[in-house]
Amino acid sequence: MFVPRTSTLTIELISGTVLTMQIGTLLTSVDRPVVYLDPNHWIDLARYCIGSSQISGERAQVCRRIVELVEAGQIILPVSGAHLVEIAKKAGRQRRDVAQVMVKYSQGWQMISPLRVRAHELLxxxxxxxxxxxxxxxxxxxxxxxxxxxxxxxxxGKRPQGAFSAEVQGLFNRITWAEALVETFVDPEPTVSDIGAEIAEKWAKSFEELATHVRNTPQARQHLREVTRVRTLNDFSQDIAQAALAAGWSTEQFRQWWTLRAESDLITVPMLGRFRELVHLRVSNADDKWHRNDLNDTLFLCTASAYADIVVGEKKMTSYLTRAQGKVPDGAKLFRRLEDALPAIEAAAAT
Incomplete structure (x- = not known):
């Protein structure tokens, strides 16, 4: 049921769970602190909500407070493509419980794809x-x-003649998307992209091989910043070329940027600067094993830590991102545990 006065959509699931999705308009913008939770912290939130014995009393109290802040409209807990990829692998109650909590407390708020962030930052x-x-x-x-x-x-610009006005069509698109978002998350059938998994596997393997090469090659170690910069740029070389082309750069202008200014420029960009530093830190440590999930973790946590107010991430990536602070533009406050993050969340909500 759509409620025009509040611009919200109420959806009742088969389980009896009632969700309230915010619809918004083109003029709707973030007016509260944004707290981005890594998937493992959403799992704890779900455990609290279903009364699971797998969550400690202390963490349950933290989750209760976070739920209160969301319901009071004091913070935003967005979902992202990374959450959808992780939850889509599951089935049965494990999928249902976490997915329902994600859509219930995100209330329709999403983080845009890191690939769109990357393209915009380069442009x-x-x-x-x-x-x-x-x-x-x-x-x-x-x-x-x-x-x-x-x-x-x-x-x-593709609205057929005689169709609804732009305003009505926009509202229809938002309601349809909210319904589709809920259905996609709570779909009980597991979905895994074999192609995506293969790409992520190759991506992770290439970085692990580079880290091993650096450790075993004195010359590479001596030029570590240059090695990791080139590898970072190659990771999104197509986006770089498209941005330079859109800006009307000549071949010579681009060559000079690549050789003289890429390092100093890249570090000033919120998400890409973090991505560049994280790659450097991880390649510097050949004992750190790379896994295909690292592709999602790197892209999404670099984006969230660049633009959110608070990020509660997984242990390893959060540690690397914390080490990168001071070299990149200011971003989110970073935490590895909900208990540690709660005082910062409450302080942000209070302001």
Missing amino acids: HLFGAERSALDKSQVFTLAPHALWADDRTRQQR
Whole structure:
């Protein structure tokens, strides 16, 4: 049921759970602190909500307080494509319990795809995009925000003659997306992309091989920053080329940037600067094993830590991102445990 006065959509699931999704408009923007939770912390939130014995009393109290803050409209807990990928692997009650909690307490708020963030940051860096991204653009109620391609933008201007007004069509798109978002998360059938898993596996293996090469090659160790910079840039070379082309750069301008300014420029960009530093730190440590899940963890946590107010992440990635602080633009406060994050969350909500 859609409630125009509050611009919310109420959805009742087969389980009896009632969800209230915020619909918003083009003018809706973030007006509260954004707290991004890694999937393992959403699991703890779900354990609290179902009264599981697998959660300690202390953590249950923290989860209770976080739920209170969300329900009071004092913080935003967005979901992301990383959450969907992780939950989509599950089935049965394990899928249902966590997915329902995710959609219930995210209330329709999403973090846009890191690939869209990366493209925008590069366009701004090269001068093809005038404005830099801000929190309200990265965390949104807009339809299809989870996907790498901006489907909402692609559909603009395609309204057939005699169709609804733009305002009504926009409302219809938002309601439809909210329903689709819920259905996608709570779908009981597990879904795993074999192609995606293979790509992530190759990505992780390439970095682990580089780290081993650096450890065993004195010359590579002597030029470690240069080695990791080139590897970082190669990871999104197509986006870099497209941004330079959009900005109208000549081949010579691009060559000079690549050789002289790429290092200093990249570190000034919120998400990409973090990605660059995290790659450097991890390649410096050949004992750190790479796994295919690291692709999602790296992209999404670099994005969240660049634009959210508070991030409660998994242990290893949070440690690396904390070490990168001071070298990159200011971003989120980082925590590895909900208990440690709660005072910062409450302080942010109070302001």
